[in-house]
Amino acid sequence: MGFLIFLIITAAAVPFGAQFLRLLRISPAAIPERFLASATVGYVLIGYATLALGLVGKLTPWGVALMLAGAGLLGLGNWDLLWEAGLQLTNVLLRGLRVKVIGARKAPGDVSGTPDEGEPRSSNHVPALLVVVPMLILTLILALEPPSGRDFDGLSEHLAQAAFYARHHVVEPLWHDHHSQFPSNMQMLYTLGLSFGSVSAAKLFEWFHGVLALVAAALIARRFMARGATAWAAVVLATTPMFMWLMGVSYVDLGVVAYGLVALLALLEWERDRQPGQLLLAALVAGCAGTVKMQGLTIFAVLGLGALVIMLRSRREKSGSGDPSHTTSKPSWGTLAAAAAIGLLICAPWYVKSAVYTGNPVYPFAYGIFGGKHWTANQAVGYSRHQLEFGLGELPPQDVLDRMPRWKKAFVGPREPWKWLFAPFGVTYMPWEYEVNLGQLPNLLMTSVGPLYLALLGALILIRGKPRALTLSLWLFLPLWIWWFLSMQLERYLLPSLVLTVPAAGYAAYRGLHSGPVGRQLFKWALGLWSMTAILITLWIAAPAVPVVLGIESRDDYLTRSLDVYAPSKFIREHTPPEARVATYGEVRTFYFDRDAFWAESGHSDLIPYQQMKGPEDLLKRYRELGITHVLVNVRYLPGFWEAPDQTLGLLRQAMDRRMLVLMGSFGPRQNYLLFEVRQPGGRT
Amino acid sequence: MPKIDLQMPLWQQIVVGVWALGNVALFVRQILVAYAAALGGG
Numbered sequence: 001m002g003f004l005i006f007l008i009i010t011a012a013a014v015p016f017g018a019q020f021l022r023l024l025r026i027s028p029a030a031i032p033e034r035f036l037a038s039a040t041v042g043y044v045l046i047g048y049a050t051l052a053l054g055l056v057g058k059l060t061p062w063g064v065a066l067m068l069a070g071a072g073l074l075g076l077g078n079w080d081l082l083w084e085a086g087l088q089l090t091n092v093l094l095r096g097l098r099v100k101v102i103g104a105r106k107a108p109g110d111v112s113g114t115p116d117e118g119e120p121r122s123s124n125h126v127p128a129l130l131v132v133v134p135m136l137i138l139t140l141i142l143a144l145e146p147p148s149g150r151d152f153d154g155l156s157e158h159l160a161q162a163a164f165y166a167r168h169h170v171v172e173p174l175w176h177d178h179h180s181q182f183p184s185n186m187q188m189l190y191t192l193g194l195s196f197g198s199v200s201a202a203k204l205f206e207w208f209h210g211v212l213a214l215v216a217a218a219l220i221a222r223r224f225m226a227r228g229a230t231a232w233a234a235v236v237l238a239t240t241p242m243f244m245w246l247m248g249v250s251y252v253d254l255g256v257v258a259y260g261l262v263a264l265l266a267l268l269e270w271e272r273d274r275q276p277g278q279l280l281l282a283a284l285v286a287g288c289a290g291t292v293k294m295q296g297l298t299i300f301a302v303l304g305l306g307a308l309v310i311m312l313r314s315r316r317e318k319s320g321s322g323d324p325s326h327t328t329s330k331p332s333w334g335t336l337a338a339a340a341a342i343g344l345l346i347c348a349p350w351y352v353k354s355a356v357y358t359g360n361p362v363y364p365f366a367y368g369i370f371g372g373k374h375w376t377a378n379q380a381v382g383y384s385r386h387q388l389e390f391g392l393g394e395l396p397p398q399d400v401l402d403r404m405p406r407w408k409k410a411f412v413g414p415r416e417p418w419k420w421l422f423a424p425f426g427v428t429y430m431p432w433e434y435e436v437n438l439g440q441l442p443n444l445l446m447t448s449v450g451p452l453y454l455a456l457l458g459a460l461i462l463i464r465g466k467p468r469a470l471t472l473s474l475w476l477f478l479p480l481w482i483w484w485f486l487s488m489q490l491e492r493y494l495l496p497s498l499v500l501t502v503p504a505a506g507y508a509a510y511r512g513l514h515s516g517p518v519g520r521q522l523f524k525w526a527l528g529l530w531s532m533t534a535i536l537i538t539l540w541i542a543a544p545a546v547p548v549v550l551g552i553e554s555r556d557d558y559l560t561r562s563l564d565v566y567a568p569s570k571f572i573r574e575h576t577p578p579e580a581r582v583a584t585y586g587e588v589r590t591f592y593f594d595r596d597a598f599w600a601e602s603g604h605s606d607l608i609p610y611q612q613m614k615g616p617e618d619l620l621k622r623y624r625e626l627g628i629t630h631v632l633v634n635v636r637y638l639p640g641f642w643e644a645p646d647q648t649l650g651l652l653r654q655a656m657d658r659r660m661l662v663l664m665g666s667f668g669p670r671q672n673y674l675l676f677e678v679r680q681p682g683g684r685t
Numbered sequence: 686m687p688k689i690d691l692q693m694p695l696w697q698q699i700v701v702g703v704w705a706l707g708n709v710a711l712f713v714r715q716i717l718v719a720y721a722a723a724l725g726g727g
Binding site: 440444452454512514526527 | 690697699704706710712713716720722
């Protein structure tokens with residue numbers, strides 16, 4: 001059912017996006033490119049329509065159905081795009097199936113050394129069939145799995161937000177969670193799935209953005225590097241552990257990953273053909289990345305900078321050229337300005353919304369410049385410090401940091417200059433330093449980028465005759481890499497930038513396999529060993545979910561045994577009134593509550609001023625003002641809960657001692673979850 | 686796309702090939718070591 005809902009929404013979004021591109025006269029001629037661009041723009045437009053419905057409080061299933069029907073009707077003339085794209089993809093896979101027959105008839109020594117004269121064409125698809133298809137199937141199983149322990153941000157932020165919007169039929173700020181002020185196009189798509197009661201449909205959007213990214217990476221390699229690099233680019237991306245993990249959860253990063261690659265594809269086409277429409281399309285799609293995450297703005301800016309440099313070089317070359325044919329495709333400042341405008345316009349509503357609600361378009365960042373509602377200078381410092389702590393090495397204490405000159409702060413702790421050189425190795429082999437530390441094994445299997453980027457991009461140094469597009473994509477990656485190093489060294493935040501190098505890595509694999517007999521063997525072993533390992537890893541992660549996906553095991557049983565917060569969530573769902581509002585301490589994964597939740601710890605907002613409270617009466621009064629009826633505490637993540645002299649914990653303990661908070665039950669393997677009911681005035685609970 | 690000579694001198698084949706295979710092998714070894722440590726409660 002979830003799959004059907006996802007297909008219906010996609011079948012409305014893609015033709016709608018195609019129609020929009022046609023109206024702007026920037027629709028690509030080739031089917032794969034048109035499909036990618038239409039899906040990107042279509043999803044963003046559908047996301048905006050969902051937001052609009054939510055802002056006027058009409059986000060009901062009927063409202064959503066009418067909106068989708070309207071989008072489907074507007075895109076009516078473009079429905080053939082769905083069939084054409086499906087047929088082309090099927091054709092690619094079927095050609096791969098024929099390879100053994102072709103290969104068996106091939107004469108010995110029939111492998112020449114040029115990209116276009118090498119093995120039979122269909123042999124290019126073998127890696128895709130043997131590696132990418134199994135990875136797609138396994139990640140699809142993960143996408144159809146009920147959101148589980150691997151889906152931390154989904155359960156706490158993305159799905160939880162979407163569930164609130166779907167439950168109340170409205171989009172409004174969730175002041176306890178600053179993430180709800182971020183650009184949220186993917187959450188809008190999740191809201192659509194949840195409006196029809198399907199969390200699988202919601203998760204499939206993230207999975208499908210991974211598929212879009214795979215196609216875009218393969219197309220870039222095929223169109224601009226070498227036909228033989230096509231499938232290898234897809235293999236590099238599909239076997240990236242971080243990418244595999246993200247395809248199976250309801251994070252939003254793959255939206256930026258996909259749109260960044262589609263934008264690169266359009267930019268490279270403009271670089272080759274210099275048609276103004278191609279630049280406008282690149283900017284539009286890059287702007288779409290900014291509707292998913294603020295990080296998309298960085299990619300938009302860097303691609304824009306790349307376009308500017310290309311244009312300046314081109315103008316210089318052409319001004320010195322006597323060839324009159326060049327003047328017809330001379331890029332103009334007007335085109336560049338129009339591209340910048342169209343890219344900014346497509347993402348602007350999210351930032352305007354944030355500015356209207358909070359006073360800060362990039363809330364809660366840049367607090368020193370814009371400020372921000374329900375946010376304080378202390379929270380801004382703590383938030384910034386938390387982000388800067390990722391990476392190799394320790395950040396100096398805050399008081400030491402505060403005394404440093406501004407320039408020096410950028411080069412201490414994880415940002416010491418030598419670590420910039422070491423980072424490619426650190427990111428590859430020590431992913432736990434660049435992510436939330438889950439333990440070495442989980443970090444290697446799920447939040448690393450794997451070995452192929454270092455292995456293949458490093459090999460490019462010795463490879464001669466690199467395509468121009470490859471060099472360009474690496475130049476575009478460089479400022480993004482520096483930005484990542486100087487800001488937040490989280491490996492997940494590196495992925496949208498790193499994927500711009502995937503086609504280059506695919507090309508390196510292709511060149512290595514055709515470098516000669518010794519090189520061929522070594523690369524075969526390298527790619528084979530890693531592909532097999534990646535499939536085994538994914539199989540290992542996906543296998544436990546197979547029974548629940550096939551309906552052999554109930555979702556309830558599966559979640560009870562695999563997700564610690566599920567038992568208290570289920571209790572809340574079954575034993576509290578629908579209008580209940582649950583404050584949480586030491587726990588933010590509230591999706592399965594099916595009730596309104598409130599992250600009550602002081603780091604999340606200033607809504608509960610613990611430091612100004614004199615006793616538990618003040619706390620209870622504030623609870624009542626905020627409509628909080630229950631309190632869930634996860635002692636496991638509140639060290640010293642029973643004795644620490646912390647103001648917040650002390651107030652909670654006093655409220656418990658004086659039976660202002662009445663224990664309803666305890667849950668979890670160590671009874672670490674405690675659920676309380678807030679006593680109302682007059683002693684009622 | 687222009688036709689280019691894909692062949693590399695033997696020493697380059699060895700350098701890029703060993704670099705590629707070495708990195709993959711080292712990463713797989715990392716996984717196995719971490720797995721063994723996890724099994725052993727380390």
